[in-house]
Amino acid sequence: MSKPKVAFYWCASCGGCEEAVVDLNEDILGVVQAVDIVFWPVALDFKRQDVEAMDDGSITVSFINGAIRSSEQYEMVELLRRKSKIVIAFGSCAHLGGIPGLANTFDRAAMLKEAYLESPSVTSGNTTIPQTEITVPEGKLTLPELWDTVKSLDQTIKVDYYLPGCPPPANLIKEAVTTILEGRLPEPGTILAPDIALCEDCPRRETKPDKLIIEQFKRPSQYIIDPDQCILAQGFLCLGSVTRKGCGAVCIEGNMPCTGCMGPTSRVKDFGAKAMSAIASLIDADDEEKITKIIDGMADPVGTFYRYSLPASIIHRSYQKPDGGGAHNGA
């Protein structure tokens, strides 16, 4: 019997998910022996044409990381979807949109303007903005189109399973790979991580007060975090109480608050909304003025509560008025 075929692909991502695969260390050798890697642009020299030449459904499983925000990424994941029996959204960006998804607070025109015309690192006087098509003496050149809106993988193609995390923890990857290669397929749509909040695994669990209140929001860059006490009780925005566990509480071990990369548990639809609900109710004030003052101390609420999940949120992207919106004016 031939070995199962596996593909890895990346879209709008930082490369950390690829690193996570390599982080399997010697275990990766076991995986490599058990499977045929038929496509992995970061490590192996296969091309898109090689994938196109395969029969539909001939890849056992494709691991796709990164959010989807360009026509090229969409074409690639659509292609991989057709060629694969199983597609796994790998990492926060593919799962919920991830950090690139915060671009959904802007639109394409504004981003291109900032990056190519107005940023201080741009040579002043530059007027060149990438085009999808340009004719030069040698012929016509094309570039993929940047989308206005960043999407999570399942907003573009059907996804069978999810491996959450930024990046997914090695033990969860290993477990997922073994489970699938052994044919013990979980329910479609399963998130391959425990369905309990991180506080459960927190080494500081015992120090979480019964009645937790927040009088002031603090940032780790401004105050020192006591390494032995519940981080949230100290006023630092730790999202462990609304975040799925499975990461081994590595950030807490490193004395940093949980930022929520594993996403919500299955009972929650919108991670940011739930996190806002949980955190706001802890604010130690009853009148509007005082509450507002405490909330003012919170830096960048959208970026904090939706750090990894804006595209997958209910609102999905910033609202563009149908008539005046920059988004609909194109690049």
Next chain:
Amino acid sequence: MSDTAHKTDGFQPRIVAFFCNWCTYTAADLAGTARMTYAPNVRVVRVMCSGRLDPQFIMEAFRNGADGVLIGGCHPGDCHYQAGNYKALRRYILLKRVMKEMGIEEGRFRLEWIAASEGDKVQRVINEMTETIRKLGPLHLEPVNIPATAHVQVGTDKAAVAARGGVS
């Protein structure tokens, strides 16, 4: 109900109102029995307490076609469950800030304390909010998914692919 709806043709705002059982819902009931007229643009959802409101409910309302969302609860100190309305207020202030950053105009989202006896306040708030939103116009949130029905030959139809990414 009133004829406000017919004064301006065209756009009729859709407002989802979450009223707590003990105060605001009772007030709305009172407004009804007292035959006070107000804009028929509100769909009232009764909740036991304003503190029950998960921000997800509010976002879902917007996602599913509401042009505005109104929360009504007991006055400070009067919550049937002691502190539910304070929780609602904290969540509201934070959520409002996030909504604003997401481009959703402030007038679309409002919280009011309305006691059981204040039928007239129900009337006034609903009329005001309807007018505000009528001026703001309908809320059209961008659809989330690329329609599953749209199938494209890989690499052949760039325009169609781009269109489904939310590009005009």
